[in-house]
Every structure is written in structure tokens, then in C-alpha cells.
Amino acid sequence: MATVSRVVNNNPNVKPATRKKVYEAIERLGYRPNAVARGLASKKTTTVGVVIPDISNAIFAEVARGIEDIANMYHYNIILCNADKKKDKEIRVINTLLEKQVDGLLFMGGAVTEEHLQAFKTANVPIVLCATSDESGQIPSVDINHEDAAFDAVKKILEQGHTRIAMISGTLQDPSLGYARFQGYKRALESAGISYDESLVRIGNYRYESGADAMNYFIALDKRPTAVFSATDEMAIGAIHSIQDSGLKVPDDISVISVDNSRMASMVRPQLTAVAQPMYDIGAVSMRLLTKLMKKENVEQSKVVLPHEMVMRQSVGGI
Amino acid sequence: MATVSRVVNNNPNVKPATRKKVYEAIERLGYRPNAVARGLASKKTTTVGVVIPDISNAIFAEVARGIEDIANMYHYNIILCNADKKKDKEIRVINTLLEKQVDGLLFMGGAVTEEHLQAFKTANVPIVLCATSDESGQIPSVDINHEDAAFDAVKKILEQGHTRIAMISGTLQDPSLGYARFQGYKRALESAGISYDESLVRIGNYRYESGADAMNYFIALDKRPTAVFSATDEMAIGAIHSIQDSGLKVPDDISVISVDNSRMASMVRPQLTAVAQPMYDIGAVSMRLLTKLMKKENVEQSKVVLPHEMVMRQSVGGI
DNA sequence: CTGTTAGCGCGTTCAC
DNA sequence: GTGAACGCGCTAACAG
Numbered sequence: 001m002a003t004v005s006r007v008v009n010n011n012p013n014v015k016p017a018t019r020k021k022v023y024e025a026i027e028r029l030g031y032r033p034n035a036v037a038r039g040l041a042s043k044k045t046t047t048v049g050v051v052i053p054d055i056s057n058a059i060f061a062e063v064a065r066g067i068e069d070i071a072n073m074y075h076y077n078i079i080l081c082n083a084d085k086k087k088d089k090e091i092r093v094i095n096t097l098l099e100k101q102v103d104g105l106l107f108m109g110g111a112v113t114e115e116h117l118q119a120f121k122t123a124n125v126p127i128v129l130c131a132t133s134d135e136s137g138q139i140p141s142v143d144i145n146h147e148d149a150a151f152d153a154v155k156k157i158l159e160q161g162h163t164r165i166a167m168i169s170g171t172l173q174d175p176s177l178g179y180a181r182f183q184g185y186k187r188a189l190e191s192a193g194i195s196y197d198e199s200l201v202r203i204g205n206y207r208y209e210s211g212a213d214a215m216n217y218f219i220a221l222d223k224r225p226t227a228v229f230s231a232t233d234e235m236a237i238g239a240i241h242s243i244q245d246s247g248l249k250v251p252d253d254i255s256v257i258s259v260d261n262s263r264m265a266s267m268v269r270p271q272l273t274a275v276a277q278p279m280y281d282i283g284a285v286s287m288r289l290l291t292k293l294m295k296k297e298n299v300e301q302s303k304v305v306l307p308h309e310m311v312m313r314q315s316v317g318g319i
Numbered sequence: 320m321a322t323v324s325r326v327v328n329n330n331p332n333v334k335p336a337t338r339k340k341v342y343e344a345i346e347r348l349g350y351r352p353n354a355v356a357r358g359l360a361s362k363k364t365t366t367v368g369v370v371i372p373d374i375s376n377a378i379f380a381e382v383a384r385g386i387e388d389i390a391n392m393y394h395y396n397i398i399l400c401n402a403d404k405k406k407d408k409e410i411r412v413i414n415t416l417l418e419k420q421v422d423g424l425l426f427m428g429g430a431v432t433e434e435h436l437q438a439f440k441t442a443n444v445p446i447v448l449c450a451t452s453d454e455s456g457q458i459p460s461v462d463i464n465h466e467d468a469a470f471d472a473v474k475k476i477l478e479q480g481h482t483r484i485a486m487i488s489g490t491l492q493d494p495s496l497g498y499a500r501f502q503g504y505k506r507a508l509e510s511a512g513i514s515y516d517e518s519l520v521r522i523g524n525y526r527y528e529s530g531a532d533a534m535n536y537f538i539a540l541d542k543r544p545t546a547v548f549s550a551t552d553e554m555a556i557g558a559i560h561s562i563q564d565s566g567l568k569v570p571d572d573i574s575v576i577s578v579d580n581s582r583m584a585s586m587v588r589p590q591l592t593a594v595a596q597p598m599y600d601i602g603a604v605s606m607r608l609l610t611k612l613m614k615k616e617n618v619e620q621s622k623v624v625l626p627h628e629m630v631m632r633q634s635v636g637g638i
Numbered sequence: 639c640t641g642t643t644a645g646c647g648c649g650t651t652c653a654c
Numbered sequence: 655g656t657g658a659a660c661g662c663g664c665t666a667a668c669a670g
Contacts, residue, residue, distance in 0.1 A: 035418045036358045037663035040646050056384035065375035080399040082387050099354040208586050267527050356647030359662050
């Protein structure tokens with residue numbers, strides 16, 4: 001019994017001959033170790049929980065792939081739960097994940113509220129926030145600086161001489177994609193001495209159609225903007241098509257820039273200029289950080305901010 | 320002890336007053352049931368394994384969302400494993416999933432080989448194939464008829480008077496997306512009395528760039544095709560842009576049609592005409608089927624073929 | 639190096 | 655309606 005356990009777990013204290021005999025018996029009997037029993041006895045499940053807003057969203061799917069690849073590399077499996085950035089759904093899945101005795105938790109969601117912190121506290125496994133901001137700064141996290149990314153994007157259009165710059169934002173309730181990117185937009189305007197004009201901001205829902213709707217609104221304006229900053233690629237592409245469908249040209253009549261740089265950015269004409277957010281890496285790095293935490297290795301940096309970069313393509317032009 | 324178990328599992332044989340007391344104690348002690356111990360004792364984990372080719376692929380991500388939603392509805396969690404349609408990786412994850420005592424398995428992969436069947440046989444939990452073909456026909460499955468879908472797509476262009484129709488295919492080693500759709504193409508040509516021309520078929524890798532490359536090849540042909548059938552949306556969009564970048568027009572000069580109808584199909588100009596494959600439903604229905612199998616309900620139909628439909632947009636025109 | 643003995647935290651009989 | 659006892663399949667000491 002115990003020797004079999006040693007063989008299966010690669011414990012060196014087994015004579016090669018014995019090991020061989022055990023393997024043969026395993027083969028002959030078709031024995032398959034029961035990971036649940038092992039988990040109960042060892043108090044480790046080699047499974048991590050991942051709560052994600054929506055796996056069918058290209059951005060998050062890319063992060064998920066990064067997570068899974070690294071998890072795989074360290075022999076962890078992942079339990080995936082969609083929570084749609086809904087607080088109560090998030091809390092609920094965190095608890096079921098914890099009941100399932102995951103060895104760690106990767107949280108990707110909307111705002112991290114007091115309730116979240118409370119739920120995290122009762123967990124006695126490490127947790128890292130992934131592509132999610134954390135006001136309190138107490139929980140380890142991996143993300144980019146969304147405000148800076150937005151700032152850089154808007155700065156780029158400012159440098160091209162634009163002064164009438166609209167924004168297609170996500171909901172301001174969303175701390176990273178919504179609020180932070182909106183703040184970056186405002187700060188960039190401010191830094192250029194341009195006063196903020198409420199009529200040049202529309203709130204979208206990150207989807208293509210909402211980007212197009214917002215753009216239609218801007219086009220109908222008396223003094224329409226000469227450039228648009230979109231909080232995400234998908235809304236930006238909606239905006240580009242809305243511009244083209246109304247007979248105008250990108251970037252000749254209106255420039256478009258966004259933050260994300262998903263694969264879709266080069267799958268549109270003109271190709272979209274965007275500030276790149278390293279989705280795969282965010283997933284990979286956060287999972288790597290989690291493995292360290294689970295092994296109780298000491299980490300130097302528990303709040304990592306990954307760099308973003310500008311990817312110039314064809315959707316931005318001078319005034 | 321036993322009474323707590325009854326309360327937690329909603330066993331009716333508990334006096335309301337006792338039940339209340341137990342709940343209070345649970346609250347006070349911050350007790351959290353251990354699903355691993357429960358799994359060991361009850362031999363049920365309320366967890367299903369999902370092996371998927373690549374979660375960062377929009378098509379599969381959509382299927383995954385369908386799976387997760389239904390799983391959630393029936394209180395199952397899912398363990399997600401990417402296997403990239405590689406046989407050995409697939410076999411390996413199937414085995415770890417089985418070791419983890421999943422209550423069922425959803426398999427989405429490349430070809431289902433004898434080895435797969437062998438691995439499935441040793442599992443004593445239900446398995447359903449999802450968006451994957453199965454030559455043997457022994458394993459329950461949910462998919463569309465890929466050959467018919469391709470046939471219908473090509474038929475549509477034939478009806479528009481085209482006779483010189485190229486195809487951008489996936490690898491013929493892939494039974495559903497590759498081989499089946501290619502067969503549908505050939506059959507449609509045949510039914511119209513058009514002889515198959517090898518020079519009008521290029522093999523892509525499902526990515527945008529490979530679609531563009533294939534199209535560039537076709538455009539350079541002496542007698543270039545007037546219509547192109549792409550095995551997937553993404554390659555079709557690559558083709559459209561390749562056509563436009565070379566100064567030609569879609570559909571005036573070349574028509575484009577594909578199978579998939581992912582959200583990207585309407586995120587391109589002209590919008591892509593495609594045969595729609597109900598990704599979300601394939602996921603949802605296969606998960607629903609799996610729940611029935613896990614509850615040992617008898618299912619009338621263990622091989623379900625979901626309908627596909629033509630979605631007309633602007634990328635196909637007459638000759 | 640190998641076998642023996644306790645649990646791991648729960649569900650499930652059984653008595654009561 | 656409730657509690658005691660056993661066992662799920664394995665790992666972790668502990669002897670030997």
C-alpha cells in the first residue's frame with residue numbers, strides 16, 4: 001500500500017526492482033490513482049480556481065490561455081468559472097471554489113469590494129488578482145496600468161495635432177477598463193490644456209455595436225470630433241465601420257485609436273492603431289506568481305504592473 | 320456530525336429547530352464543507368472535465384461558454400484543459416481528468432482515434448463528444464454536419480452563377496473542419512457538374528494570415544476564381560482583405576463565403592455571408608446531454624446533429 | 639528500503 | 655428525528 005504510494009508519487013526511497021514490479025501490477029490491473037482521495041489525505045488538490053468575467057470574450061480567453069499554459073507546466077489543473085463581473089456571482093463561485101479545496105485562486109473580475117476582501121480573507125490559500133485592479137493594494141496582482149495606457153493613446157493623437165477628441169468609454173463602474181481609461185483620457189486632455197467636453201464622451205458596453213452607435217452619435221454632432229479614443233478594440237472597430245458607412249474616411253476624416261491590441265486590430269481596414277495590453281502574459285505571469293505563493297516561496301514583488309506599448313498601424317493620421 | 324451532513328445536503332429528515340441551530344453554528348464557526356472529502360465519501364465530485372483544442376480560439380471559447388452556463392445551471396463545475404488537437408496531449412489530459420474523478424467528460428478535439436476510444440473505455444463515467452466527429456459512432460456526440468454545411472455554402476455560390484470556385488481549407492487531417500468541409504466542397508462541385516481543380520484549393524491553418532496568403536495565391540493565378548469558399552470565418556476575412564488590398568472588390572470581383580458565422584462575420588466590410596454553426600448551442604446541448612447521462616436518465620438520441628443555416632450578408636454576389 | 643498504523647472530512651448505514 | 659460507527663482511497667509518520 002505505502003510502497004505503491006511512493007512509486008506513484010516518485011518517492012526515491014524505493015528499490016528499482018520493487019518499483020518495476022509495482023508498475024507492472026499497475027499496468028496489469030489498470031490501476032488509476034484517485035486524486036480525490038489523494039487530495040483529502042495530502043490536503044493538496046493540484047487544482048487552482050479561475051474566476052473570469054466571460055470566457056467567450058477574446059481578451060479574457062487570451063488571458064485564460066496564458067493561465068492554463070503555465071498551470072499545465074507546473075502540473076496544475078484549472079477550474080474555470082464565468083462570473084460576468086457580477087459581484088454576487090463572483091462571491092458565490094469564490095466560495096464553491098474554496099469548498100473544492102483549490103490550492104490557489106486567480107481572480108479576474110470587476111471591482112474588488114469589501115465583500116470580496118472578506119471572502120478572500122476566509123480562504124487559507126493564496127489569491128492573485130489578474131487583469132483586475134485592487135484599491136486596497138493588499139492582494140497580490142498582475143495587470144497593466146490602465147490609466148497610463150489610455151493616457152498614452154490619447155497623447156498620441158494629441159501629438160498629431162488633434163484637439164477635438166472624443167472617447168468611447170466602458171461603464172465608469174468598471175474600475176480598470178471603464179474608470180481608469182476614462183481618467184487617462186481626461187488627464188491627457190488636461191495635460192494639453194484642452195478642457196473636458198462632456199458631449200464628446202459616450203458610454204458603450206465593450207461590444208462592436210455600441211462602438212458603432214457611439215460613433216454615429218459623434219458624426220451627427222455639429223462640430224464632430226477629428227479623432228476618437230476607444231476604450232477597447234472591438235468598440236473601435238465598430239467606430240471605424242460606422243465612419244466608413246457614413247461615407248467618411250479613416251484616418252483622413254477621423255482618426256481612431258484604442259487600448260487592447262487584440263488580434264482583431266490587424267483584421268480590419270485600415271488596421272487599428274492601439275496601445276497593446278499583453279493579455280497572454282498577464283495570465284501567464286499571474287499564474288506563475290500564484291505557483292510561487294502556493295509553494296510558499298517568497299516573492300519580491302507581489303503587485304506587478306506589466307508594460308504596455310504603442311502599436312502603430314493605419315487608423316491614426318495628422319490633422 | 321451526521322445531522323450536519325443532513326442539513327448541508329438538504330435531507331428532509333431534520334427537525335426545523337435543529338436545522339436552524341446547525342445553520343447558526345455553521346455561521347458562527349465559519350464552517351465550510353469540504354467538497355473533496357464529500358467527493359471521496361459520495362463518489363461524486365460535481366465536476367466535469369472539458370478537453371478543448373484552444374480556449375483562445377473564438378469558436379471554441381463560445382462553445383465553452385455554452386458548456387459552462389449549462390454546467391452552472393446543474394451545479395457542476397468544469398475543469399478546462401487545452402489540448403491543441405494533439406493526440407498525445409489529449410490522451411494525457413483525459414487520464415488526469417479521470418484521476419480527478421470527474422463525473423463526466425466533454426471531449427472536443429481532433430480525430431477520435433482507436434487510442435481515444437481505448438481511453439474512453441477505461442473511464443467509468445459518461446463521455447460526450449462536442450463539436451467533434453466520431454467515425455465509430457459509438458460515443459454520444461453533439462455537432463453539426465460539417466460536410467452538409469460546406470455543401471450548402473458552395474451551393475449558394477453556384478446558384479449565383481459562379482463556376483470557378485476556389486477553396487481555402489483547413490488541414491485534411493482534421494476530420495470535421497478540414498476533411499468534412501473539403502468533402503462538402505467537392506460534392507457540391509460534383510453535383511453541379513464542375514470538375515475538381517486541384518490548383519483552386521489551398522490549405523490554411525485557420526488563421527487570418529493564412530487566409531490572406533491563400534487568397535494572394537489565387538489572385539496571382541492566370542485564370543483567377545470568381546468566388547472563394549473558406550472553411551472558417553477568420554480565413555475568409557483574411558481573404559477579403561487580401562482581395563481589397565490588391566485593388567479588387569468584394570463581391571464585385573470575387574465573392575467570399577464561409578462556414579462558422581462567428582461574431583467577427585459582421586465586423587468586416589463587406590459583412591461576411593456564412594453558414595452559421597451554432598457554437599454556443601453545441602456546447603450547451605452537449606453539456607445538457609452529459610448531465611442526463613450522469614444522472615443515468617435514458618436518452619432517446621445519443622448522437623445529435625444540430626442544424627446549420629445560411630446567413631446572407633454582403634460578401635456574395637452574382638457573376 | 640518496506641510494511642503497519644492512523645487519520646484526512648465527509649456520507650451512509652444502522653440502532654436508538 | 656438523531657447519534658454512533660464504519661469506510662471512501664490515499665498519504666504521512668513510524669517502526670522495523
